[in-house]
Structure formats: structure tokens, C-alpha cells
Amino acid sequence: MDDHERKQKESFVSRRALFKGAGVGVAGMAAAYALDKVGLLPDALTRGFSANKGFGEPPTDKMTYRTHPGSGDKISLLGFGCMRFPMLPQATSPGGTQIDERAAFALVDYALAHGVNYFDTAYTYHRGISEVVMGKALKRHPRETYFVATKMPGRLLPTLEQAKEMFETQLERTQLEYIDYYLLHNLQSVDVYQQVYEKNGVLEYLLEQKEKGRIRNLGWSFHGDEAMLEYILSRDVKWDFAQVQLNYHDLMHQYITPPALAAMLDALQVVPAQTQWMYEKVLAAELPLIVMEPLLGGRLARLNKKSLAILQEERPQDSAASWAIRYVAGLPNVLTVLSGMTYMEHLQDNIRTCAPFTPLTEKESGVLKSALDVFLSADNIRCTRCGYCMPCPYGIDIPEVFTHYNNCLDDELLPKDARHADYVQQRRAYLVSQERDVPELRRAERCTGCNKCVKQCPQYINIPQEMARLGKFVEELRVKG
Amino acid sequence: MKYIRILLATISFVGLALLFVDLSGVLAPYFAFLGKWQLVPAILSGSAITIVLLLLLTFLLGRVYCSVLCPLGILQDGISRLASLDIMSEEGGRKRRKKRFTYARGNTLLRALALALFVVALLGGIPLLFGLLEPYSAFGRIMGTLFAPIWGVGNNVLADVAQRMDSFAFAPVPIWQKGFAALIGAVATLAVIAVLAWRNGRTWCNTICPVGAALGLVGRYAVLRPRIDSAQCVSCGQCEAVCKASCMSAKEKRVDASRCVACFNCLKVCRHDALHFMPSGKKSHTPAPKEPVKQPNMARRAALTGLVSGVASGVVTLAAAPLKAAGRDPDAPVPALTRKEITARNVPILPPGAAGLHFFESRCTGCQLCVSACPNQVLRTLDTGKGMLQPTLSFEHGYCRVNCVACSAVCPTGAIRPITPAEKASTQIGRAYVRPERCIVTTDKVKCTVCSRNCPPGAITLVGEGELKMPVVDNERCTGCGACEYLCPSRPLAAIYLEGNREHRKI
Numbered sequence: 001m002d003d004h005e006r007k008q009k010e011s012f013v014s015r016r017a018l019f020k021g022a023g024v025g026v027a028g029m030a031a032a033y034a035l036d037k038v039g040l041l042p043d044a045l046t047r048g049f050s051a052n053k054g055f056g057e058p059p060t061d062k063m064t065y066r067t068h069p070g071s072g073d074k075i076s077l078l079g080f081g082c083m084r085f086p087m088l089p090q091a092t093s094p095g096g097t098q099i100d101e102r103a104a105f106a107l108v109d110y111a112l113a114h115g116v117n118y119f120d121t122a123y124t125y126h127r128g129i130s131e132v133v134m135g136k137a138l139k140r141h142p143r144e145t146y147f148v149a150t151k152m153p154g155r156l157l158p159t160l161e162q163a164k165e166m167f168e169t170q171l172e173r174t175q176l177e178y179i180d181y182y183l184l185h186n187l188q189s190v191d192v193y194q195q196v197y198e199k200n201g202v203l204e205y206l207l208e209q210k211e212k213g214r215i216r217n218l219g220w221s222f223h224g225d226e227a228m229l230e231y232i233l234s235r236d237v238k239w240d241f242a243q244v245q246l247n248y249h250d251l252m253h254q255y256i257t258p259p260a261l262a263a264m265l266d267a268l269q270v271v272p273a274q275t276q277w278m279y280e281k282v283l284a285a286e287l288p289l290i291v292m293e294p295l296l297g298g299r300l301a302r303l304n305k306k307s308l309a310i311l312q313e314e315r316p317q318d319s320a321a322s323w324a325i326r327y328v329a330g331l332p333n334v335l336t337v338l339s340g341m342t343y344m345e346h347l348q349d350n351i352r353t354c355a356p357f358t359p360l361t362e363k364e365s366g367v368l369k370s371a372l373d374v375f376l377s378a379d380n381i382r383c384t385r386c387g388y389c390m391p392c393p394y395g396i397d398i399p400e401v402f403t404h405y406n407n408c409l410d411d412e413l414l415p416k417d418a419r420h421a422d423y424v425q426q427r428r429a430y431l432v433s434q435e436r437d438v439p440e441l442r443r444a445e446r447c448t449g450c451n452k453c454v455k456q457c458p459q460y461i462n463i464p465q466e467m468a469r470l471g472k473f474v475e476e477l478r479v480k481g
Numbered sequence: 482m483k484y485i486r487i488l489l490a491t492i493s494f495v496g497l498a499l500l501f502v503d504l505s506g507v508l509a510p511y512f513a514f515l516g517k518w519q520l521v522p523a524i525l526s527g528s529a530i531t532i533v534l535l536l537l538l539t540f541l542l543g544r545v546y547c548s549v550l551c552p553l554g555i556l557q558d559g560i561s562r563l564a565s566l567d568i569m570s571e572e573g574g575r576k577r578r579k580k581r582f583t584y585a586r587g588n589t590l591l592r593a594l595a596l597a598l599f600v601v602a603l604l605g606g607i608p609l610l611f612g613l614l615e616p617y618s619a620f621g622r623i624m625g626t627l628f629a630p631i632w633g634v635g636n637n638v639l640a641d642v643a644q645r646m647d648s649f650a651f652a653p654v655p656i657w658q659k660g661f662a663a664l665i666g667a668v669a670t671l672a673v674i675a676v677l678a679w680r681n682g683r684t685w686c687n688t689i690c691p692v693g694a695a696l697g698l699v700g701r702y703a704v705l706r707p708r709i710d711s712a713q714c715v716s717c718g719q720c721e722a723v724c725k726a727s728c729m730s731a732k733e734k735r736v737d738a739s740r741c742v743a744c745f746n747c748l749k750v751c752r753h754d755a756l757h758f759m760p761s762g763k764k765s766h767t768p769a770p771k772e773p774v775k776q777p778n779m780a781r782r783a784a785l786t787g788l789v790s791g792v793a794s795g796v797v798t799l800a801a802a803p804l805k806a807a808g809r810d811p812d813a814p815v816p817a818l819t820r821k822e823i824t825a826r827n828v829p830i831l832p833p834g835a836a837g838l839h840f841f842e843s844r845c846t847g848c849q850l851c852v853s854a855c856p857n858q859v860l861r862t863l864d865t866g867k868g869m870l871q872p873t874l875s876f877e878h879g880y881c882r883v884n885c886v887a888c889s890a891v892c893p894t895g896a897i898r899p900i901t902p903a904e905k906a907s908t909q910i911g912r913a914y915v916r917p918e919r920c921i922v923t924t925d926k927v928k929c930t931v932c933s934r935n936c937p938p939g940a941i942t943l944v945g946e947g948e949l950k951m952p953v954v955d956n957e958r959c960t961g962c963g964a965c966e967y968l969c970p971s972r973p974l975a976a977i978y979l980e981g982n983r984e985h986r987k988i
Contacts, residue, residue, distance in 0.1 A: 393925075394970045395817040425649075432652040436644055440655070440878075441818050445935055448970050450927035468934055475935070479884045 058348050062355035063115025066335050068288055070240050071217055073147060073180070075336045077329055078354040079118035079290065080111050082134045083125045083386070084340030099126055099133050107347055108137035112145060114351045118336050120243075120290070121174070122151040122185055123166055128173065135174035148176060149243075149290070151185030151221060152206065154196045163202040167209065181290075182206065182215040183243055186458065188224040189270070190231050203237070217241055221292065222278070223458035225270040229278055233285050241335065242282050243290040245458075248327040249300055250275035252372050264454065264462045272460050279331075288335045291328050295339065297384020300324040301346075304410035307375040314367045321346070322353040323360075323368055330359035380406050381466055382459045389453035389463060397442035398453060398463055404437045405470055418480055427477050434474065445471030482758065483745040486548055494555040500891070501624035501853045502632040516850055516893035518550055519617040520692050525844045526895030536699055543703040544696045547686055547742040553616035554686055554742065556623075557678035561725050564679040582682055584721050584730040587740050592687065592694040599691035603843075612847035612870045613666060614691050617893075619674075621848030622667040622870070629853055630656050657878060659852050660862025662869050666847075682725025687740045697739035704760050707747055709734040713755035720747035720756055816972040821877050824974055828981035829863060830874040830911040830961060833881070833904075834889035834897040837984035838868075844896035845871045851888035851897060857881060859963065860888060874910070876963035876979070881910075883937050883962065906938075909988045911961030911979040913941070913954045919976035922949050932965035932977050941965060941977075952977060957988060 064077040086103040108119070119138065121130045131150060138146055150170050152158075158166060170179070184203075187193055197203035209215045217240035222229060232239075265272065273281075282289060295301045301321040303311070311323055321339075329337050337354075341347040360368065383402035392398055408414045408430050415426035434443070447467035454463055496512040516522060523531035535546055547554045565581055595614065602610035612618055633656040640651040658664065677684040686693040700706075709720075711734045718731040724747055728740035748756050828838065832851060835841035847870030852860045858879035860872045872888075874881055883906050889897045900908070921929050928948045933941040940958035943950035952965075954977070961979055969975035 391815060393815065393817075393927075394921075395815040428652075429649045432649045435653050436640075441820075446817065446931060446968055446970065448921065448927065448929040448931050449934070450921075450925075450929060452927070468930075471935070479882055 058114055058351040059355050060114050063351070064329075064354055064357040065115075068217070068241070068335060070288070074117075075147060076115055076117045076354070077336055077357050078111075078116050078325075078350050079120055079336040079338040080108070080116050081292070081338040081340035082119060082121035082130045084342045085126060085130060085133060086342050099129055101133055101136070103344075104133050105137045105140075107341060107344065108134070109140075110344065111341075111347060111351075112141055115355060116351070117146045118149065118181075118338075119146060120149040120181075120292075120338050122183075123153045123170060124156075124185070131170060131173040135176065139175050143176075147180035148174060149181035149183060150174065150179055151183040152202065153185050154192055154202075155186055155188070157192065157196060158200070158202065160201045160205060163196070163200070163205060167206070171214070178214045178216060180216045181241065182209075182218050184220040186224075187220050187222050187228055187232060188458075190227050193228065193231065207237075219243060219287075219290075221290075222273075224273065226273045226277070227271070229273050229281055233281060239285075239287060241290060242285075242287040243292055243338075244278060244282060245293040246275065246279065246289070246291045246328050246331065246334075247294050247296050247300060248324055248368055248372060249296050249375075251279065251331075252369055253376060261460065261462050261465075264465070265460065268455065270460075283333055287333070289331075289333045291331075291334055291337045293384060294328045294337050295321055295324050296382070297386055299380070299382070299384060299406070302407075302410060303371065303375055304378055305412060307371040310367060310371040310374060314364065319349050321349055323364075323371075325350060325353045326358065326360050327365075327368060329354065329357050378409050380409055382461055384459060386458060388456045388458060392447075393450065393452060394446065394448045395442050396444065396447050396467065397438055398467075400438050400442065401444050401467065401470060402461075404434055408433065415477060427480075431474070431477060443471070443474070444468075445475060447471065483749050486545070486743070486745055489549045490555045490558070493550055494552055494559075497552040497620070498624055498628070501621055501850065502629045503853075513891045513893075515550075516617070516848070516891065519893055520546065520696070521611075521615045521846060522617060522848075522893035522895075525846070526893065528895075539696050539699040540702065541704050543706045543738060543741055543743040544693070544700045545743040546696055547683075547693060548744045551616055551686075551692065552620040553674065553690075554683070556620060557674055557683060557685060558725065558744070560675050560678040561682045582722055582724050582727050584724070584732070585681075585727040587728070587737055588688050591689070592697065595689050596691045596694040606839075606843045608842050608845060608847065608867065608871055609869045612845070613670070614689070615846045615848075616686075616690050616692050618846035618848035619667075619670045621850055621853075622663050623671050625849030625853045626659065626664040626667045627671065655858055655878060657858070659849075659860070660864060660870075662864040663847065663849060663852075663862040666870060681727065683727075683740075683742055686742060687726055687728070693740075693742075700741065701739040703738055703741075705758055706738045706741060706743070707736050707745070707756055707758055709736060710755045710757065713753050715753055715755070717753070719750045719752065723747055723750050817970040819972055821966075821969075821975060822973040823875055823877060824966070824978050826978075826980055828911075828983055829866070829868055830963070830979055830981035831985070832860065832872065832874065832888045832897050833908045833910050833985065834886070834892070834900045835910075835985065836898065838981070839983075841896050842868050842871065844894050846894055846896075847871050848893070850891050850893065854887045854891045855885075856887055857885060859967075873981075874961075874963060874979075876967040876975070878967075880963040880967040881961075883960070906960070907988055909960055909982060909986050911959075911963075911981045912956045913959050913961070913965055913977050913979055915952050915954060916974075916976050916978065917951055919971045919974060920951060921970055921976070922951055924971070929970065931968050931970060935964050935968050937962055937964055960988065 065074040066077060067074050086100040086107070088098040088100045119134055121134045123131065125131070126133075134148075138148065152163060152166065156162075171177070184193075184197060184206075206215060206218060210218050218237075219239050219241035220232060221243035222232070223245065301319065301324070303320045308320055311318065311320060315323075325337055325339070328334060339346070339350050341350060381402045383399060383406065385399040385403060387399055389398045405414075413426050413429045413433075415423050415430055417423065420426075444467040447464055449464040449468065451464055457463060493515055496515045500512040500516065517526070517528065518531060518535070520532070520535055523535065539546060548558070549555075599611055599614050601607075602614070633654050636651060637653050637656070640653040643649065643651040674685050683693075687697070707720075707729075714731070714734050716731045716734065721729045721731040725744065726740045726742050728737035729747055730736075745758065748758055831838065831841050835845075845868075847862065849862065849872070852862060852872050859874050859876060859881050861875045863869050863871055863873050884902050886900055886902055886905055889900050892898075917923055921927060926949065928950070930943065932952050933943050938958050938960055940955045940960075941952045942955070944953050945951050961982065963979050965977040966975040966979055969977055
């Protein structure tokens with residue numbers, strides 16, 4: 001046998017071996033799949049690796065539904081929030097109006113196809129364009145396949161006439177005959193509530209609309225102080241539901257108001273409702289709950305490295321967002337969990353979490369708590385990028401300034417000590433990324449401290465004070481280097 | 482020798498060019514010495530050693546300074562070389578170069594006049610005139626105003642790529658027009674020298690440049706210089722054809738050493754071993770015969786003078802339109818998002834290190850090196866007044882941070898003397914004044930703490946009843962850094978602005 005022949009033979013042999021190997025592999029996979037199907041595969045092997053978790057297309061038929069006790073509506077556990085539609089590159093801010101309709105439609109279609117049937121918008125989202133785009137997207141689907149929620153912007157202090165006009169406008173924008181879930185938007189203070197809904201008679205008008213069937217369920221969304229919650233729960237009105245901010249960040253730890261913030265709140269004469277207290281109240285009132293900010297505006301979807309590592313240690317394939325959603329979805333009385341999903345990947349991840357939904361085990365709750373403890377040991381600002389503070393009359397891009405800082409903190413790029421080994425590199429990263437993320441005339445040091453934003457922030461961030469702190473921090477970085 | 486010359490010239494040219502266009506501030510410390518080796522800056526900074534060395538160099542080797550150290554000269558050589566390439570390509574297959582240059586009698590009068598004008602301007606304190614004539618500064622303006630923005634665009638493209646790659650290697654830099662007069666000066670100078678160099682090589686250096694004229698006085702007696710061995714020379718004219726200084730007469734077998742820039746091109750082309758770079762020999766002093774006078778090209782000269790005077794007179798005041806900053810919100814214009822207009826000041830604010838107005842104005846040649854080097858975007862060039870082309874502090878794009886002494890470190894003329902950050906922190910270059918009628922506390926009736934909160938020496942206090950407090954300045958503590966003016970939200974002009982000190986003082 002000459003050399004050439006030998007080589008050929010060898011190659012045959014190796015090819016045969018290859019086929020054999022492949023056959024074994026396929027058989028093995030099939031076996032594993034079958035075992036998994038009948039639930040015989042050891043839990044340790046499948047943990048985090050099961051077929052509909054992290055791999056492939058999310059299922060279209062596994063969505064968890066919950067029934068609204070009043071209307072009997074079967075609502076998907078995942079609700080679609082329309083405050084964070086994808087934006088065209090020219091306008092990336094939450095307050096902008098340039099929605100990328102093509103991408104938004106794709107999201108809505110995909111959500112419906114995968115069992116999501118609750119869509120939440122508001123008069124003010126994307127400056128009114130959110131209602132329009134959502135309406136357009138849903139118009140292409142049968143009316144009985146989805147529920148729509150929108151809201152009366154009480155904070156704009158409408159008169160009765162204006163409120164009527166707003167409601168008609170909303171029906172026009174959404175191209176709907178009736179609204180399934182209608183909310184008094186963002187109840188913050190008793191004064192505003194009394195002025196708009198009682199004195200101006202807007203509540204009476206909305207109840208009339210409910211009589212007429214143009215509103216099927218009437219409720220409210222709440223960001224306010226204790227007095228407001230006590231007041232709304234004591235009214236002689238049959239509320240069909242309530243929309244509240246719930247997430248593990250706010251519920252798992254006792255939020256202690258820093259002294260400076262306390263001073264500010266004193267000046268504003270508000271006592272923000274503690275989340276735990278608020279949740280107990282609404283539970284006692286036996287209201288079906290729609291959860292907003294389950295991810296705190298994305299903050300809980302983008303944890304810092306250390307806390308994310310704790311979660312991934314437990315479930316390698318699960319996102320931080322999925323933990324947050326599983327936590328709130330497991331709370332009593334929760335009807336649906338709203339998530340403002342900008343990207344298809346957000347939507348797919350959330351669908352995987354809710355189709356089907358599995359509550360956190362006791363052990364997992366403990367893991368989540370320890371991750372949160374690590375997360376809270378960092379000095380993050382609680383901004384959710386909702387953009388209610390904007391536009392700043394003096395041009396500061398408040399959400400962008402806070403996001404840049406938080407991101408640097410999460411990525412462990414926040415320069416602390418000049419003697420630290422990574423100081424030079426971190427300092428450069430911080431300054432260069434600020435250069436990129438926040439335009440020169442919109443940075444923290446330019447905050448005038450006029451305090452106009454303070455009353456707008458649903459998270460009660462002392463914005464001017466944080467701006468002064470960050471401005472000083474950056475200036476020190478520049479001067480020290 | 483020619484190649485050594487080209488190598489050295491390339492090094493110093495690239496070094497100086499980088500000095501002006503580099504934005505990172507990394508290279509400046511390494512190349513700043515090249516600026517300090519320039520003759521006029523050395524004279525102005527009183528650097529006796531440099532002057533003596535340069536004169537000695539010229540006495541020994543002729544005007545190698547013009548070929549190797551002067552960036553404007555090297556630039557002209559480059560342009561001239563391009564012109565030669567052009568001619569060669571026209572010639573098609575023919576290898577021999579067209580006779581580019583011919584001997585021309587030196588215009589001693591014009592040279593003497595330019596030199597005299599320069600000296601008078603220098604002594605009499607007419608910065609615009611000596612600034613325009615000085616070759617290194619002319620080069621600086623060309624680089625700083627014309628090429629630095631192009632470099633900046635390139636950098637920003639890289640920064641954008643870096644951002645996509647999650648790298649912090651390149652940071653975006655702001656690009657803005659840092660002085661209209663300087664730009665016009667640069668364009669005009671570049672146009673003039675480009676035309677002259679394209680056509681006749683080193684005409685600028687031998688008719689207008691005061692440094693050329695001055696070094697010519699020494700170079701005339703240079704020990705080593707190209708000399709024609711009349712015994713060997715056949716007057717073939719090869720050397721004359723490559724002499725960009727037009728100082729070589731093949732017919733008369735004579736070299737005008739006062740104009741020779743020691744480029745050594747001639748040595749390489751001579752095929753008759755008749756040209757040597759050597760010390761003065763006996764035979765060289767054949768008295769110059771009366772030559773047929775070449776008629777000066779009057780049209781060219783007229784055009785030249787026209788251009789030069791055009792530069793001097795045609796400088797226009799800049800009416801800076803406020804730059805529209807990119808606002809995100811289309812339906813709520815925010816005045817604070819527009820760039821401030823340039824504040825008119827009675828006394829320009831000079832960088833710390835410049836002792837005072839008189840001292841500075843009589844030394845600065847307007848080379849723009851400090852303007853290019855300023856990492857805080859606070860220096861720009863004056864467009865009007867006595868200090869035209871000279872730098873001033875202007876707070877539309879930044880303010881003068883206390884830790885930074887970049888301008889004083891690079892200034893080659895000593896107009897901005899070297900100082901330390903500690904000295905800077907206790908130097909007052911200007912004072913802040915409040916214009917209450919512009920303050921947003923008055924106009925918008927809101928609280929504002931920007932100026933007092935951001936004042937580095939803490940010289941601003943807020944006074945008044947309740948929330949609406951107005952700023953007041955402690956002018957014994959103010960350093961004149963401009964943080965308040967830069968950050969003030971009032972538009973189009975700040976409600977707190979700086980006025981320069983004629984004499985800088987310790988606080």
C-alpha cells in the first residue's frame with residue numbers, strides 16, 4: 001500500500017467514525033429531549049436550560065392569564081406598556097415624538113401573537129403620539145383580542161370641558177369605541193385630585209362614560225403621598241382596579257429617606273407613601289392590581305456586575321428582568337405586570353418569563369434579596385428615565401445625566417480614589433463617556449437649582465441636589481487628573 | 482547631504498505640525514522644543530543660548546535653519562516639490578527635469594525693507610505686523626486654523642468608531658472657529674506662499690521673510706557653503722535649474738550665499754565635480770561682474786504687495802452667530818441650549834503667565850500654539866484691535882481650569898511665561914462683574930445657584946431676601962477663570978462676565 005492509498009483509507013475510517021459519533025450524539029439528544037418531556041431529567045441538568053428558556057423562539061401558547069374579578073376579563077400576566085416605544089435615531093429621549101412605527105408595529109404584532117392582550121398607554125406618553133401609534137397598531141387586529149388602558153392627565157388640571165375634549169381626543173387617537181381600563185393618571189396630591197375630579201366634576205363625567213359603556217373599568221394610577229392614598233381609598237366610589245408601582249427593589253428593603261431629601265419633602269409638605277405601606281393598603285382594599293415599573297424603568301434589568309453574578313449563579317440563562325417580573329407576578333392580587341418594551345429582545349425575554357409563569361421559590365427569593373443587598377450598597381440614583389421632569393427650562397438632560405452616572409457605577413467605572421490602580425483608566429472612561437452621552441450644554445454643572453423639576457419626579461429624587469453633587473464630582477475629576 | 486536635510490526637515494515639520502493639530506495633549510510636551518528653537522520666538526523670549534546657537538549654525542553652515550527648522554520654509558519646499566512632479570509628468574517619458582528655476586538677482590531693497598518693517602513693528606509694538614511677517618507664526622496659523630479642524634474631524638470619526646467598539650481610546654473633541662482674523666491671515670499667507678513656491682521656490686524667504694533676511698546677513702559670510710569651482714564648471718546650468726532660492730548663477734559661476742538656504746539640491750545634480758560644500762577658498766572672490774539686469778516682474782510684485790496689504794486691511798470683525806446646540810425637544814426652545822455670543826470686553830483677558838497687556842502684546846507673534854494646546858477650549862484669537870491675531874480668553878466653549886498651564890508650557894516666545902498651577906491659582910487675570918438685569922433670577926424669577934456653586938475660588942456669594950438671591954463677587958478673590966460666565970444660563974450673553982486686568986496681579 002503506497003502512501004496515497006493509506007491516506008485514503010485513513011480518511012474513510014475517520015469519516016466512518018465521524019458518522020458514528022454523530023449518530024450517538026443525535027440519539028443522545030433525542031433521549032435527553034424525551035426524558036425532559038416526561039420530566040425524568042435531573043433538575044440540576046435542566047435548571048435554566050429548558051427548551052423555552054433562553055433558547056429558540058418563545059412559545060405562542062403558554063401565556064399565563066389572570067381573570068379580572070369584576071369583568072371576568074382574562075388578562076395576560078405580561079402587559080404591554082406604551083411609554084417606551086422604539087424611537088427613530090433623531091429623537092431618543094422619552095419625551096420625544098419620533099416613534100419608529102415600523103418597529104413598534106412589529107412589537108405589538110409579536111406580543112399579540114404570543115398571547116399578550118393588555119396594552120397600557122396615556123394621554124401624555126410620547127406627547128400624545130403613543131396613543132396614536134398604539135391605536136394604529138391594534139386597529140389591524142380584532143377588537144376582542146385585546147384590552148386597552150389609557151388615562152386622564154389630571155396633572156394638567158383640566159376643566160370639565162377640557163377633560164371631555166381630552167377623552168374624546170383619546171377615543172379618536174386610539175380609534176376605539178370604548179376603553180377597557182380607564183385610569184385617573186398619576187394621583188400625587190389631594191389638592192389636585194379635589195380640584196380636578198371633584199370640583200371640576202371630571203370624575204362624575206367619567207362615571208357617566210362608564211354607564212354609557214365607553215369605559216368598561218375605572219381605576220387610577222398612583223405615585224403620591226400617604227394622604228392621597230388614604231383619601232382615594234376612602235371615597236365612595238367603586239374602583240375596579242388600581243395601578244401601582246411595585247418591584248422587589250422597593251418592596252424588599254425599607255427605604256430610608258436621606259436627611260437632605262427629607263428636608264426637601266418637608267419643604268414640599270409631602271410624605272411619600274412607602275411602598276410596603278401602600279401595598280398593604282391596596283391589598284386591604286381588595287383591588288385588582290396592575291403593576292407598573294416592575295423593573296424601575298429598566299434599572300432592575302441592568303444590574304451591576306456583582307449583583308447580576310449572584311442571580312446568574314443561581315439561574316445562568318435568566319435575565320435580571322425575568323427575576324424582577326417573576327417576583328412581582330408572584331405577589332397576591334396582581335392582575336398584570338406592565339413592561340415598557342423598546343426592543344424585540346425585551347419582549348421575547350418577558351414572554352419567556354410569563355409563558356408560562358413560575359413563581360420564585362423560597363430559595364430564589366433569598367437569592368434575589370442578597371443580590372439586591374449588593375445592588376443597594378452602590379450609590380445609584382433611583383431615576384427610572386420616565387422623563388416626567390423634562391423638559392428642563394435650562395436645558396439639563398436630567399434622565400441622561402443620571403443614566404450615565406448609574407451606568408458607570410454599575411460597570412464599576414466610577415473613579416473613586418486617585419490612589420486606586422485603575423484610577424487613570426476609570427477617570428478617562430467616565431469623562432469620555434460623559435462627552436459622548438451628555439451634550440456639553442446639558443450637563444449637571446449647569447443646573448440652576450430652580451427646583452421646577454422636583455415636584456414632577458414620581459421617584460422623589462432631589463434632582464437639583466444630585467445635579468450639584470454630580471457636577472462637583474465631574475469637575476473634581478477634571479481638575480485632579 | 483540632501484537626504485539628511487530632507488530627513489531632518491521632515492522630522493521637524495511633522496513634529497511642529499503635530500504640535501498644532503494634536504488634540505490629545507500627549508505630544509505637545511515632546512515637540513514644544515521645536516517651537517522654542519525658532520529664531521523670532523527665541524529672540525522674544527530672550528533665550529540667548531538659542532539665538533547664539535542659531536547664529537553660529539548659520540555662520541558655519543549657511544541658512545540650514547531655513548531648510549531644516551523653519552516649518553514655513555519646509556512647507557514651501559513641499560509645495561515646490563509638488564510643482565516639480567507636475568512638470569515631470571508633463572514631460573512624459575523624458576527623464577530630465579525641466580529647468581524649473583533660473584537665477585535671479587536678489588532684491589536687497591525689498592528684503593531690507595521687510596526686515597526693517599519687522600524690527601520697527603517689534604520695537605514699536607505693532608503685533609499685527611510682526612505677527613504676520615514672522616514665518617513660524619504664519620505656519621502656526623495655517624496649521625491651527627486650517628488643518629487642526631480637519632484633524633479634529635478625523636479624530637471624531639475615530640471616536641465614533643471607538644464608541645461603537647466600546648473603547649475609550651479616542652474622545653470626541655469640539656471643533657469650532659477659534660478666530661476669524663487668524664483664519665483669513667492663514668488663508669492669505671497660505672495662498673501667497675503656495676503661489677510663490679509653486680512658481681519660484683523660495684521667493685517668500687528671500688524677499689519678504691524677515692528671518693530669511695536676517696539670517697541672510699549672517700549667511701553671506703557662512704564658512705561652509707556651496708562653491709563653484711570655476712575650473713571645472715562648464716556653465717551647464719543644472720545647478721541653477723534646481724536652485725529653489727534662485728541664488729545660483731551658472732553663467733557667472735557664482736552663488737549668492739545670503740539667499741542660499743543650504744538645501745544641497747545643487748550638489749547632487751552637478752556632474753562635473755564643480756560644486757562643493759566647502760570653506761571659503763582663494764578663488765571664490767572674483768569680483769562680481771556687472772550682470773545684465775534682469776527686469777523684475779512688476780506684475781508679480783504688484784500682486785504680491787496687493788495680497789499682503791489685503792491681509793492687513795481686509796480683516797473683518799466676526800459677528801458670531803450663536804451656535805444652535807442640538808436641542809432634543811422640538812416644541813419647547815430652551816435658550817440655555819444655545820451657545821452664548823462672544824462678550825465684548827474693554828480689556829482682553831490674557832492667559833495666566835502673560836504678565837500684562839503691554840508685556841504680552843509686544844511679545845506674542847500670534848502663532849496659535851497656545852490656542853491649539855488649550856484643552857479647555859477657552860483660548861481664541863482676537864479679531865480686532867491692537868491684539869489682533871493674538872490669543873484671548875473667551876468663555877463660550879469652556880473656562881480656564883485651575884490645574885491647567887498648557888499654554889504657558891508651550892509658548893515659544895515667552896509672551897506667556899511658564900508658571901505652575903500653584904502660581905496660577907493665586908493670579909488674578911480678570912474680574913467678574915454682575916449684570917443683574919440679565920440674571921435669570923430677575924428675568925425668570927427663579928432661584929439660581931450656578932455661578933456661586935461652580936466658582937472655583939468661591940468668590941461669589943448670593944445675597945437677598947428669600948429664595949431669589951442675586952450673586953455678588955468678591956473681587957479680591959476672583960481669579961478671572963470665567964467659570965461663572967461659561968456656565969451662566971442667561972442668553973445671549975451671560976449675566977456675570979469677565980473683564981481683563983491690564984496687569985495681572987497676585988491675590
